[in-house]
Amino acid sequence: MTTIKSQKYHNAIAYNPARHGQSRQVKQAASVSLGGLCGRCTEKIAWRKKYDKYKPLTVPKKCTLCEQKTVKQAYHQLCQPCAEMKGVCAKCVKNTHIVESFAPDKSQEIREESQYRSGLRTMKERERRTLLREQAKGTVPSPKKTVVDHSLDDQEDQ
Template sequence: MAQGSAPTKVSTRKSGAKKSGQKYQNKEAYRHNRNSRRTKEILAMPVDGLCRRCTDMVLWRKQFRKYKPLTAPKKWKVKKAYHILCDDCAHARQVCAKCTQKDEIVEVENPHDTSKQAEAERRELEAKLAGMRERQRRTYLRKLERGEIQVQDIPDISKDDGDEDSFSDFSDSELENEDNDE
């Protein structure tokens, strides 16, 4: 062996032995506590002014709960986490606010920004539940909680009808079929 040369690595694996697969196969997607206040705040934050690559990185961080929002603004007027430039400067230069590359800026519609949508859905739910008896209301709320039905699936039942049989265990299509038979 020559002086000053590094020794070569020797394999400890026997010949023909295969490497085993990874221990955890990632069969299930990561699910964090979606009902926490902090998670809702993080998911509601918009992802804008970034190129496709940076947008994907930030969305990944949000999905796997790695996103850490800023507690105080950085230098100048940078108020968003992982951004280097403020929105005004990045828009003026037409660059990505994170990597400062002149790539196409992607505008992502935030699927978790449901303030208007959630408000409209809440009002619709309240309006539909207001016309129900207590037993009916609780039944539909349990089904909503379990995810068996959506708000749109709840029938409109108003108190003004005065019809005792306004709520039944039949679906709307079954009731229509009965009406057609008569």
């Protein structure tokens, strides 16, 4: 009769990826949204993020359905439009219940907004006013959630 041995070394404390400070990769992995995945795949990627095993893509990957290099999230097989069109999980490509749908990444929106504002500050006065005037008319599309802010004019004039 064989006896089952217990684990030789037991962890006294849980793994903490931020124990010695967070790296840029850990911060980037934490900000990634888990859209378009089934419950099982969501748990798998959440585990990878929790235990510092998540490796983000450096270049877009080829979608297995449309054959274009449009997959921008790690461990996914389908791009966002194809997964939504087929109604399947973007990772395991199974027709199961999708836990979270694709939603715009808030950190990405904040980053774009800050880039837009810094771009406005670096423009010449004449160019900036022309752009703001055209955005108010509607001839030039303004970025999402951007209200024409004339407070920049006041800051520059002082």
